[in-house]
Amino acid sequence: MPKLRAIAASFRHQYLHFLADPQWLIPNVILPFMITMVVLIMFQGQQGNFALYAVLGGGMMGMWGNTLYASGWSIQFDRWNGTLEEVLATPSGLIWIIAGRSIWNALVGIFNGLFILVIAIVFFNADLSMYDPVLFLLAFLATLLSLSALGLLFSSAFVLTRQAGVLTNGLEYPIYVGTGCMFPIALLPWWTNVLSYSLGPTWGIESIRYAAIGGYEGFATGYWGSMAIMAIISLTYVAIAIYLFRVVEMKARVNASFVRY
Amino acid sequence: MVSDDIVIEVKDLVRIYKTGEGLLRRKKKETLAVDNISFQVNKGELFGMLGPNGAGKTTTIKMMTTLLLPTSGTVSVMGYDVAKDPYEVRKHIGLVLGGEKGLYYRITARQNLRYFADLYGVPLSERDKRVDELLKRVDLMDRADERVEDYSRGMKQRLHLAKGLINDPEVIFMDEPTIGLDPQAARDARKMIKELVDGGKTLLLTTHYMYEADELCDRIAVVNKGKVVALDTPRGLKSLMKDMSIIEVEGFGIADKEIEVIRSLPGVRTVSATLGEEKQVLRVQVADAAEMLNPVTHVLEGRKIIGVRVKEPTLEDAYLWLVEGNA
Numbered sequence A: 001m002p003k004l005r006a007i008a009a010s011f012r013h014q015y016l017h018f019l020a021d022p023q024w025l026i027p028n029v030i031l032p033f034m035i036t037m038v039v040l041i042m043f044q045g046q047q048g049n050f051a052l053y054a055v056l057g058g059g060m061m062g063m064w065g066n067t068l069y070a071s072g073w074s075i076q077f078d079r080w081n082g083t084l085e086e087v088l089a090t091p092s093g094l095i096w097i098i099a100g101r102s103i104w105n106a107l108v109g110i111f112n113g114l115f116i117l118v119i120a121i122v123f124f125n126a127d128l129s130m131y132d133p134v135l136f137l138l139a140f141l142a143t144l145l146s147l148s149a150l151g152l153l154f155s156s157a158f159v160l161t162r163q164a165g166v167l168t169n170g171l172e173y174p175i176y177v178g179t180g181c182m183f184p185i186a187l188l189p190w191w192t193n194v195l196s197y198s199l200g201p202t203w204g205i206e207s208i209r210y211a212a213i214g215g216y217e218g219f220a221t222g223y224w225g226s227m228a229i230m231a232i233i234s235l236t237y238v239a240i241a242i243y244l245f246r247v248v249e250m251k252a253r254v255n256a257s258f259v260r261y
Numbered sequence B: 001m002v003s004d005d006i007v008i009e010v011k012d013l014v015r016i017y018k019t020g021e022g023l024l025r026r027k028k029k030e031t032l033a034v035d036n037i038s039f040q041v042n043k044g045e046l047f048g049m050l051g052p053n054g055a056g057k058t059t060t061i062k063m064m065t066t067l068l069l070p071t072s073g074t075v076s077v078m079g080y081d082v083a084k085d086p087y088e089v090r091k092h093i094g095l096v097l098g099g100e101k102g103l104y105y106r107i108t109a110r111q112n113l114r115y116f117a118d119l120y121g122v123p124l125s126e127r128d129k130r131v132d133e134l135l136k137r138v139d140l141m142d143r144a145d146e147r148v149e150d151y152s153r154g155m156k157q158r159l160h161l162a163k164g165l166i167n168d169p170e171v172i173f174m175d176e177p178t179i180g181l182d183p184q185a186a187r188d189a190r191k192m193i194k195e196l197v198d199g200g201k202t203l204l205l206t207t208h209y210m211y212e213a214d215e216l217c218d219r220i221a222v223v224n225k226g227k228v229v230a231l232d233t234p235r236g237l238k239s240l241m242k243d244m245s246i247i248e249v250e251g252f253g254i255a256d257k258e259i260e261v262i263r264s265l266p267g268v269r270t271v272s273a274t275l276g277e278e279k280q281v282l283r284v285q286v287a288d289a290a291e292m293l294n295p296v297t298h299v300l301e302g303r304k305i306i307g308v309r310v311k312e313p314t315l316e317d318a319y320l321w322l323v324e325g326n327a
């Protein structure tokens, strides 16, 4: 229960910061939104699937961008701000604090995705008739959690490194492409596919496609199959993250890297 | 008052910082910040650490509060080892690191306190009441719903104090608790500190204000270059100066060279100088003031002297002798 409390409080805390300072909307919401719009305009005349790719892509980009910035920047911000030590001095493990923040940030991405959906339907007459809206929503939420878990995994690196920016920028685009949120990953070389399949959100997007596109074939895992694979991968992320956070916290206490010095 | 239960036990504590690590900066530098210190703090005691900048006070506090691991040696707080059981230690302690940083400046004071209350696991039913109480206690109630970025330095410091008490800790660590406070607020903070200890809490603080240490502390550790050079009650420390007097000289144009000459006079133990832009004040520690008055003023011949007084030594003189002189 204390863990849930720390997650909930940190979720709220991140939301308060979001309200107080929405400037980071630019990289995380507006940019993916604009890219989506461009793709939509390009494929305006085409039928169903491409528009759907664009919409899903924009939503996923927003979600991923948010998660990555959340994990990276919230730790970096806390370090500069002197609050990393203050939260570490509490009995709540850092991992649960970051988890709460990551979930909020991925949620902002979801709103972003929904917003894009509305625009696509209203202004571009995109054919987005949902095959199964309930399963779609379920897959969307599960993907959100999976993204947060992946963000959590990466964020352990940020506790140690002071070069958070390099890591954030370096990971952003590979993930957009790797998870297949912008293109069907079948178009990419085989070795990138191997990488993609190890990412939970890849399977989340598969599930979303099963739910959204009638008769979708994909990798023949089916909706629930993809969901199950995503769940297993994501839980593995959390397990690894718990371990990494423990190691990283210990290292930081040795190196004094909780403060910028 | 002071019982025999040991609440904080520091044994052979050493901390070395290694800096210059990283990809580009290969050269490593080691700083010995804490050099084998040991002491114990009893339940209900108010324990002070005094020492010049860089003496290792903050480093020691960070080790006692689980933020840094000792390079060697041990610390236990309430019976829990800070290296092995950090989460247990954290449940029982409060920490005031203070300063301009360490608060979420984009949200309000109340939101800051609530967040920390949640992270410390303060029961939900008590949380808002406790936040209110603490805001009142540090006199921030009127401004509680303003963003911290609009606070003055002293207000931030008071918020730090409130944050340090949010989990109603049994042991409280305060690093320079009154830094940045105006005289009135500093007095209120000292009053609060006294009340905490009267209420049975154990408190360890660092300070650069001698009268504060003298007024508050049951015992004081004087730290210099990572070592404890003296550990005693304020009275005990002052008694190091027994049989000594202070010749205080106020004047203009006193140069370093003359201070050195005075320091080397036979019969002079040490000299501390406050060198203002205009006025200088020397405090010369001597055994026999009557005998030394002439030799000291003789050195300063030709300078404009506006006052020479013989004074009783204070805690500050004892401190200066311990860290500058050669105890």
Ligand SMILES: Nc1ncnc2c1ncn2[C@@H]1O[C@H](COP(=O)(O)OP(=O)(O)OP(=O)(O)O)[C@@H](O)[C@H]1O
Pocket (backbone or CB within 6 Å): A256, A259, A261, B017, B018, B019, B031, B032, B033, B051, B052, B053, B054, B055, B056, B057, B058, B059, B060
């Ligand atoms: N994170 C760090 N990395 C490397 N060296 C450090 C670090 N923090 C402190 N030091 C060094 O350790 C020594 C002790 O510093 P510390 O901050 O403990 O002193 P202090 O007694 O608190 O001083 P002050 O009165 O100025 O606050 C100093 O030489 C300082 O430069």
Ligand SMILES: [Mg+2]
Pocket (backbone or CB within 6 Å): B057, B058, B059, B175
């Ligand atoms: Mg300090």
